[in-house]
Amino acid sequence: MNYIGMMQEMQLELAGEYLVMAATLAELKSRMLLPRSSDAAPEEADPRAELVRRLQEYERYKQAALGIDQLPRLERDTWVANAPSELHRPVSSLPKVTLQEMIVAFREVVARAQMFAHHHVQRERLSVRARMTDILAALDGQTFAEFNRLFRPEEGRMGVTVTFMAILELVREGLLDLVQTEAYGPLHVRRADRPPVQAVPDTVEDGTPNNEANEANEDPGIA
Template sequence: MNKYKVKLKVFEGPLDLLLYLIKKNEVNIYDIPVAEITKQYLTYLEFMRELDLNIAGDFLVMAATLLYIKSRMLLPQEEEFMDDEIPDEDPREELVKKLLEYKKFKEVAGILKEKETESSDVFKRYVAVPEGIMEDDEECQGFEASIFDLISAFTEALKNIPKDDFKVVLDAEHTVEEKTEFILTLLDQKGVIYFKNIWYRIRSRLEAVVFFLALLELIRLKKIIIRQIGIFGEIKISKPLPVLNYEL
């Protein structure tokens, strides 16, 4: 049994696996022997299951698609519809299109990989201290503010949000991603942000909550440092001092 000889390769997804099978079987991508490829695809899924790998839903969806195509190819063409002038389309067409599209980007990814390797051998200037952080450090004999300081500032600020009873339309305008990006962009421009200065822009409770989550997320990722100048003082958001470890 050659079952045990199969070397497991990690696939990025169902398309990746299909491309692999097509290449391995040396079949033409424009004329895929669906029955055979489907069989191998399912064997592979079975194999993943045996190894207790988590089979992502995407793999199962593709399995269903393959079986559907296979069944459609087995069905005889319905002659009655010939009058409608609908050309017989190959049930495989859509899948082939997707495979080719994905294959292109796989190739580009390969090109990028080479570029990355080349580029990673080249070092640019290492900047030890970003501008705008050290300049006013004397004024800030700050201690590190805790999450609780942040929460109390947050509650304080929530009170100041104008209550507008007439707005009931729910808008999903605010996402953590967006706020994260906003904070980082502002930091890039200004170096330091004061909590109160951005807070007054916030219009709704939802936005405030999302904004707060974004702050916590950034702290967790060590993308920002929150400091408070004295008890009950200003809360300052800045970028962390870089460690001596070149980072792209």
């Protein structure tokens, strides 16, 4: 009883398993000790056979486990020979990314991000109309002007955007021709052949800057 009491403090489940096993063994033992009448019924299955079979089965795999443990094993008993050669060291097959490509990618991301940006609609401080007039004036008399020259970076993003919008507006109205001689080559701008009747139609003066701003924001990615 002391023993069982002790077991209770330990793992009951384990104790139970041991007790079952002990009882089974005791039962087998007592059966062995009882004399059997010689005219016993036809050979009944030996009650120990199943237990013996299972113990044997387990013993086999216990041995097998030892066998596996004794196999020469990588990292314990043996190592794969390796003579690294610089010749064979493959150059990393990852594609190289140039700084330029990164910048292009970044610009695309920025452009995309800008589509989701909130546009604060406010009265334009720089008039697109005024800029359109300026551009036409600057082009007056000239045949072609380089597209880039029309921009004045010192005006900042806002100024550049206004100039760009002005050019787009002029092109849309057929007042400017935009020419590109070769792919990725510089763009050239000239006044459309037909003389402008009215460079700045008053009716468009109060056009909605909001729409144009959206166009302008989308276009750099496409241009």
